[in-house]
Amino acid sequence: MTAMQNLYLLVPLAPLAGSLLAGLFGRVIGRTASHVVTILGVLVALIASIIIYRDVQAGNTFNGALYTWATSGGIKFEIGFLIDSLTVMMMLVVTFVSLMVHLYTVGYMSEDPGYQRFFSYISLFTFSMLMLVMSNNFLQLFFGWEAVGLVSYLLIGFWYTRPTAIYANMKAFLVNRVGDFGFLLGIGLIAAYAGTLNYAEVFAKAPELVKLSVPATGWPMLTAICICLFIGAMGKSAQVPLHVWLPDSMEGPTPISALIHAATMVTAGIFMVTRMSPLFELSSTALSFVLVIGATTALFMGFLGIIQNDIKRVVAYSTLSQLGYMTVALGVSAYPAAVFHLMTHAFFKALLFLGAGSVIMGMHHDQDIRNMGGLRKYMPITWITSLIGSLALIGFPFLSGFYSKDSIIEAVAESHRWGADYAYFCVIAGVFVTAFYSFRMYFLVFHGEERFGKAHDAHAHDDHAHADDHHAAADAHDDAHGAHDDAHADEHHHGLAPGQKPHESPWVVTVPLVLLAIPSVLIGFFTIEPMLFGEWFKGVVTIAEHNDVLGEIGHEFHGPVAMAVHGLTSLPFALAMAGVLLSWFFYLKRPDIPAAIAKRLSFVNRVLDNKYYFDRFNEIVFAGGARGLGQFLWKFGDQTVIDGAVVNGSAGFVGWLARVSRLLQTGYVYHYAFWVIFGVVILLVWGPYLRTVGAGS
Numbered sequence: 001m002t003a004m005q006n007l008y009l010l011v012p013l014a015p016l017a018g019s020l021l022a023g024l025f026g027r028v029i030g031r032t033a034s035h036v037v038t039i040l041g042v043l044v045a046l047i048a049s050i051i052i053y054r055d056v057q058a059g060n061t062f063n064g065a066l067y068t069w070a071t072s073g074g075i076k077f078e079i080g081f082l083i084d085s086l087t088v089m090m091m092l093v094v095t096f097v098s099l100m101v102h103l104y105t106v107g108y109m110s111e112d113p114g115y116q117r118f119f120s121y122i123s124l125f126t127f128s129m130l131m132l133v134m135s136n137n138f139l140q141l142f143f144g145w146e147a148v149g150l151v152s153y154l155l156i157g158f159w160y161t162r163p164t165a166i167y168a169n170m171k172a173f174l175v176n177r178v179g180d181f182g183f184l185l186g187i188g189l190i191a192a193y194a195g196t197l198n199y200a201e202v203f204a205k206a207p208e209l210v211k212l213s214v215p216a217t218g219w220p221m222l223t224a225i226c227i228c229l230f231i232g233a234m235g236k237s238a239q240v241p242l243h244v245w246l247p248d249s250m251e252g253p254t255p256i257s258a259l260i261h262a263a264t265m266v267t268a269g270i271f272m273v274t275r276m277s278p279l280f281e282l283s284s285t286a287l288s289f290v291l292v293i294g295a296t297t298a299l300f301m302g303f304l305g306i307i308q309n310d311i312k313r314v315v316a317y318s319t320l321s322q323l324g325y326m327t328v329a330l331g332v333s334a335y336p337a338a339v340f341h342l343m344t345h346a347f348f349k350a351l352l353f354l355g356a357g358s359v360i361m362g363m364h365h366d367q368d369i370r371n372m373g374g375l376r377k378y379m380p381i382t383w384i385t386s387l388i389g390s391l392a393l394i395g396f397p398f399l400s401g402f403y404s405k406d407s408i409i410e411a412v413a414e415s416h417r418w419g420a421d422y423a424y425f426c427v428i429a430g431v432f433v434t435a436f437y438s439f440r441m442y443f444l445v446f447h448g449e450e451r452f453g454k455a456h457d458a459h460a461h462d463d464h465a466h467a468d469d470h471h472a473a474a475d476a477h478d479d480a481h482g483a484h485d486d487a488h489a490d491e492h493h494h495g496l497a498p499g500q501k502p503h504e505s506p507w508v509v510t511v512p513l514v515l516l517a518i519p520s521v522l523i524g525f526f527t528i529e530p531m532l533f534g535e536w537f538k539g540v541v542t543i544a545e546h547n548d549v550l551g552e553i554g555h556e557f558h559g560p561v562a563m564a565v566h567g568l569t570s571l572p573f574a575l576a577m578a579g580v581l582l583s584w585f586f587y588l589k590r591p592d593i594p595a596a597i598a599k600r601l602s603f604v605n606r607v608l609d610n611k612y613y614f615d616r617f618n619e620i621v622f623a624g625g626a627r628g629l630g631q632f633l634w635k636f637g638d639q640t641v642i643d644g645a646v647v648n649g650s651a652g653f654v655g656w657l658a659r660v661s662r663l664l665q666t667g668y669v670y671h672y673a674f675w676v677i678f679g680v681v682i683l684l685v686w687g688p689y690l691r692t693v694g695a696g697s
Helices: 003-057 085-108 115-134 138-156 163-194 199-204 206-210 221-236 245-251 254-263 265-275 284-306 311-331 335-362 380-394 400-414 420-446 457-471 475-492 507-533 549-554 560-567 571-589 592-600 602-609 611-664 669-696
Strands: 062-072 075-083
Touching (some): 003 085, 075 138, 085 115, 115 138, 115 254, 138 221, 138 254, 138 265, 254 265, 254 311, 254 335, 265 335, 284 420, 284 602, 284 611, 335 400, 335 507, 380 420, 400 420
């Protein structure tokens, strides 16, 4: 292997080594050594990724197998890497955000007894994600895909004594299995009809797959493959209706909210569809499906952010909405715009999550934004970085989110694909909604009257009851959640005591916030031209000529400054500012108005409060159906058939046979002599008849 190939191996293996050391020997080496080895592992991966990035910039790419694991029926199962501009961009984002999360965790989890275990998990997560993005074949892609799912299950349920955390991680695991079933079907179809799992070989055979149809259905083979693969992406990237796991996953500690829901796991689906662009470009049906699902997620998940009162859940719903924007970009063949938004979003969303965690620390683990207010003067670094993150999220000109979000909106406006008009309405309306709920949270947390440090009395109980309504579909789960909340309140002295004031977080928390704020401001400005309108993705992403919407809008691009200045007069900017002003008016000037609207539109509020009843539907239809099937199999299959008929039935039959036989066993010799004579008579009478029948046949 060459020196560069050794460097490729170092990127995923360094975090893996840190994870193993902290996980297996954490108690021996102690807390400090555990965080040092894991942070060092991710730092090494970041430095190696930067060196590889520079090498790719110089024109050196790599696509090859490191070793063959097995060969079956002509299909090779290999471990290999594909290093190109898309891969190195993902490697840099994953390792940088992961490093920030590792540093932040030192401060955030300092009092947690599971400190070493947590560092082991987040390093293992980083390894899994790197294996996913660096793969050059579907086997390794699936390995990374399932590994991030497994580690996210461990992280969401990190506080495994909480009933809500166990409910949330089981929910995430099961919903992702639904998506992964589709993903596996897609990979199976590729293996069966392309005869290989290597990306390059599958892409070369794509024109042949277009001519095939799925046996016994007549469906176009390539459309079936693409939709199955996208169902996998719907699970991982939390698209309607497989989005239900992501808001509940806020049960995990805040650092993993940033890691899973900003830069890595939820963007795996976006990355995968972009990587599969040579297949998706040959199926307009699949792309329209992607477009409609993404548009629905972008708008309708944004509405849910408006009524959330848990600071982390507001940010979680904004993640769902922004993932919808990325998916819309995929649907109109603007793959570079999707990945560009993935990159900018990773920085400002990680910043918002870690800012929310800093606020939670300052508020002594109170997450209800109705108990905050006026934190700006107590937590200046958290305030300014959260403001930058919020402005980037709503697409304020010159910030990174503006360049990626506006590019997606323009690409949708340019598209003529079926569903594009609906998608354009959703992404434009989503701009206003995003600005409204983002600044609702910002104003309630950092401005206005101070609502903390007061005796909570009935209000606190009301908040808990309200949080319970949000948290789960099942009544039993609600009860468990309420019980947990009380226990958690006692354990953490939930909220500030009367007279207590919030305080700024320690430097290990604020330094990652500042380091994430810098790319949140600058990275879009410096990378939009090469990534969207330059040669960055040339030869990596395939876009059919008639689908090249970015090429069309590229004619009007005259540099990032001109784009931002023009953005100040655009419809999205006007809608975003309207959202900010309305939230300022509603929540700082006239808080009685939103309360009156909620009362007047109680039906709409109830629908949003119940998250469009997706959880209730799943609880009744899928969970209820599974319970009903289980009870049927238990009552009829187990009790009636197995226990009743087979086990007890055979015992009863033997007992009956014994009782009948006992009647014949009298012990009298003349009874036995009678039966012997009776048998002889039967033989003498029937013997000649039986011989005649035998001779005739």
